[in-house]
Amino acid sequence: MSEPTEATGPNAIDPRVFPPGARRGRECRQLKLGGVRATELTAEHGSPLYVIDEDAARARAREVRSALESEAARIGTSATVYYAGKAFLCVEVAQWMVEEGLAIDVASGGELAVALAAGVDPARIGFHGNNKSVREIERAVEVGVGTIIIDSEIETERVAAAAAAAGRRQRVRLRVNSGVHASTHDFLATSHEDQKFGQPLEDAPQLVSAILAHDSLEFVGLHCHIGSQIFATDGFRESARRLLGAYPELERLAGRPVPELNLGGGFGIAYTSAQADAAPDIADIARELANIVAETAAEVGVSVPKLAFEPGRAVIGQSGVTLYTVGTTKPVALSGSNAAADPADLGFAERLYVSVDGGMSDNARPALYGADYQVRIANRESAAAPALVRVVGKHCESGDIVVQRDVLPGDVRPGDTLAVAATGAYCWSLSSNYNYVPRPPVVAVSQGASRVIVRGESEDELVAKSVIPAPVAPARAS
Incomplete structure (x- = not known):
């Protein structure tokens, strides 16, 4: 067994694992x-007791948002950073995130209710889920949720009907599986073809055509989430490359540029000192993703889209x-x-x-x-x-x-x-x-x-x- 160091000994409080101010x-x-x-x-x-260091959470939210926004600006576009509420959501945390410039990602009617109770502007909310109920969809449309992520062909019809009944044109993204399997635990990998989330990337043209057929829907781009607690960046890069490779055909169908691309979240954190050296740096991830988006957009002949991300654990975990x-x-x-x-x-x-x-x-x-x-x-x-x-x-x-x-x-x-x-x-x-x-x-x-x-x-x-x-x-x- 290796000798303990100042950061890893049995009494040490490692600032790479505990909140930095602990x-x-x-x-x-x-x-x-x-x-x-x-x-x-x-x-x-x-006791037991959950403790959240507010200053650490706010500082990390700013750090993540700044890194992703600044790298997007470097390649001539913008980025929206959604806080993935499933990681931990309550009224105060939702308020912290919005005050630090993040939007909010929800995955149920209950999470939507918490975000609304926090006073979050509905236009800055994204609504996920593979089995949103009709009532949840109707509620999201009624309150003005900014973007609904469509997970199946059935949802296309449900969201279109709810938007038409409300007299609204609802912004939607289509969730697809890029075929990139994140190097993580099987239960955390969410971009396999044989799993409950999203649609195969090769089916995107057909599904986008169905979305475009509805006047009550506004298709704004694809969404993909390749997994959670990911340390290596190669999966993110390859997924972004594949997604953008589909954009020329989608733009042909739409008759216009597809304005957005949501690359999801899943950025890992260090749970132990042994993991700390391998944990990815958000600035490195942001830079590599921006580079691959710019390079691939040029290769396939499309404009660099606006980017969106959905970190949760990477914001609140530590x-x-x-x-x-x-x-x-x-x-x-x-x-x-x-x-x-x-x-x-x-x-x-x-x-x-x-x-x-x-x-x-x-x-x-x-x-x-x-x-x-x-x-x-x-x-x-x-x-x-x-x-x-x-x-x-x-x-x-x-x-x-x-x-x-x-x-x-x-x-x-x-x-x-x-x-x-x-x-x-x-x-x-x-x-x-x-x-x-x-x-x-x-x-x-x-x-x-x-x-x-x-x-x-x-x-x-x-x-x-x-x-x-x-x-x-x-x-x-x-």
């Missing part, structure tokens, strides 16, 4: 998020931290039949199982995708010898793992506060009430203060959802 206090040596001690947060708001309280610890020997199969486990005689008061109900990603996370003791620093740990939840499932493998000071004990980094995306969004465990609240921290932005749940609220039958009167004796 640090240990000089005197207390406690983790501070947004200037607030972790123990103060759990004392006030409970700003989130989940705090837990340790309940029990249990050492398990790594010898004999339990010998470690993974080289990362070698060098340790045992693994310490550390059980916390949350688990797969507040972070389903390890169970769903085998996702990796980084954990640190938040309430103190320790000089104890390092121990190989697996952080597990309280649920009745052997797969209830929060952190598969990390190294902590070996004296981690009941009552300690643990901080799991990079939980801003797809943790609260995928949360559940498995085993009737209430969902934790979400608090925002900034400049030494915290506030609740999503209320948590109580056991009483969960029980109240059950319909309790009225007592049945006992039968009278005859």
